[in-house]
Amino acid sequence: MTGQVSERPTDFIREIVREDLKTGKYGGRVNTRFPPEPNGYLHIGHAKSICLNFGIARDFNGLCNLRFDDTNPTKEEVEYVESIKEDVRWLGFDWQERMYYASDYFSVMYDYAVQLIRMGKAYVCDLSPDETRQYRGPLTGPGKESPYRSRSVEENLDLFERMRAGEFPEGACTLRAKIDMASGNINMRDPVIYRILHAEHHRTGNKWRIYPMYDFAHCVSDSIEKITHSICTLEFEDHRPLYDWFLDQLNVYHPQQIEFARLNLSYTVMSKRKFLQLVDGGHVRGWDDPRMPTISGLRRRGYTPGSIRNFCDRIGVAKRDSVVDMALLEYCIREDLNKRAPRVMAVLRPLKVVLINYPEDQTEELDAVNNPEDPGMGTRRVPFSRVLYIEREDFREDPPKQFYRLAPGREVRLRYAYYITCVKALRDEKSGEITELHCTYDPATRGGDSPDGRKVKATLHWVSAAHAVEAEARMYNYLLLKADPDDVEEGKDFKSIINPDSLEILSSCKGEPCLADAKPGDRYQFERLGYFCADPDSSAERPVFNRIVTLKDTWAKVEKAQKGK
C-alpha cells in the first residue's frame, strides 16, 4: 500500500503535503478543494487543477471539495454551475456530498467583517472607484490614506449595516481593511472587502446588497471548510499575505495557500476572455467547438477523460511559466484510443476504382479484425464488390520517390481483400482531374495474402461503393498558425494568427456499413487516417465524424521534407 503512494507522480506540492502529514500539521488530514467561479466553461487548464486537487486527495487518503466561488452576481449564472459539475464528473472525479458555494457563507463573512470593524481593522470608505485607484498609488511608490480611514467603530458599524440594508447606490462606498497604504504589495493597501452590488444572485436572490471580494471570501471559505492545502495559480502569490492577514486577524482555522504555474498549451489560447473573442468573432462555432481547449470542446472532439487525466499527470506541476507541447496531448489520446478504438475503413476523399476482371454482380464478405491490439474485440465482415472507393491521395499518376502506394502499373494490397494492379487512369477532359481508376485484381490473393509469396509495398483502405455509408468528416487542425499566441505583429493580437484551415469539412466521405450504427460519442480508428468521434450533429442517414487526431503519418513527413528541398 505504501508503494501505491510513491508510484504516483510527485511534485513540490505533494512533497509539502507529505511533510505536513509527517509532522501532523493538520492532524493527519488532507482536504483540498477545486474552487471555480461559475462564470464560464472549464478548460484543460482547469483540468490540471482538478487533477491536482482531487489527485492529492486520492493519493493521501484525503478529501477534495467542489466549491463555487460565487461572490460576483453580475457575472455568474446557474448554467455554468451545471456545466462545471458535468465536466468535473466527466473527468472522473467525485466530490461526494461536499459541494459548496461561497455564497453559503455570506452570513458568516458578514459577521467576520463586523468583527474586523469592531477590532478597528476595517472601515467604510466613501471614495469613488476612481479616487480609490488614485489613493492606492503607483507600483513604485506609496499610496495615500483615505480620509475616511479614521472613522469611529460606531460610525463604521452603522454605515456597514446600512450598506447591507441597501441604503446606498452601487459604488457609493466600500468596506476596506485597514492595513498599510505604503506597502510594497498593492494588495495590502487597504483592500476592499465588500462592495455594493444591487444585483440578483443566482442562489441568494435579493437577500444581499453587498458582496464580499475574492480575497476575503476565499480565505474565509477555505477556513470554514477546514481546507488544509489551498492550491491556486501563480498570480495569487502576492495575495497570500492578505489571505494570511485576514485569517490571522480573525484568529480562525488557517489553511495554507500554495501556488503553481497554470497550464499553457501551444497553438491555442487558454483564457475565458480569448475564448469569448473566438466565439463572438465567429472563429469557432461555440464553447464546445471541437477546436476549443475547453473540456466540452475536447469531449465533443472525442478526447477521453482518461487521456486528459494521463496528460495532466505527465505535464507535472511546478512554479515556472511553461508551455506544454500540443503534441503531448495528442500522444495521450492516441495512446488511449490505440488500445480501445475499433478499427474501421472509411474513405475521406473518394476515388472510384473499377475492378475490370471482377464479376459484375458479385459481392463477397471479407473478414476484418476490429482491433489488432486487442483480439478480444473480435472480427467483422466487410462487403467487397466490383466498384470501390479508395483514398484519392493513395494514387499518384506520377509517383514521387518513396511513394509506394498505387500508381499506373503498380500492385498494392486492399486491406483484408485482394492485391490489385492499376491498369488505367481515366480523367476528365476539361479539368484534367482523375475521375476513375481501372484495376485488375488477383483472385488468388483473397484475404490479402499472396500464395506465391510476392510482396507488395502498400496496403490501402477501401470501401465498397454499393455498400458505402455516406458521411461527413470534420477535419480539425491547430487553431493557431503559431505555437505562441503572442507571436504576432506589433499592434495585433492572437486573432491575426488564427489558422484559416482549422476546420475542413469533407462532405462526401464513404464508410463501411457498420458506421451506419455510429452513435454520437462513438470513437473509431479510421484505418491509416486517424481517430474519429461521431458528432451529435449526426443523423440516422448521415453520420458526422470529428477527427480527434491523425495517426502518425510517416509519408506526410517524407513528403513535407521532399517539398522543403
Place this chain on the structure above:
RNA sequence: UGGGGAGUCGUCCAACGGCAGGACGGCAGACUCUGGAUCUGCUUAUAGGGGUUCGAAUCCUCUCUCCCCAGCCA
C-alpha cells in the same frame, strides 16, 4: 524606478552537496496486411561571473533574462 515569483535537452518534468535522468518531439534502424502500433539506437540542457567545498544544477554572492501585481473581477 516598489513588491512577489521563476530560470535544467526543442518542449514539459526530475535530480533535495556525490555519474544531469525520464517523457514528448526530432533523427536513424528493425518489424509490420494500417507508412498505424511495437521494438532498438541516437540527438540535445544546468542563464552568466565570482566564491565555499574533495566534490555544486543544488549552498553563498553579484549580474542578466523572463513572468505577475496599481478591478468596487476571480
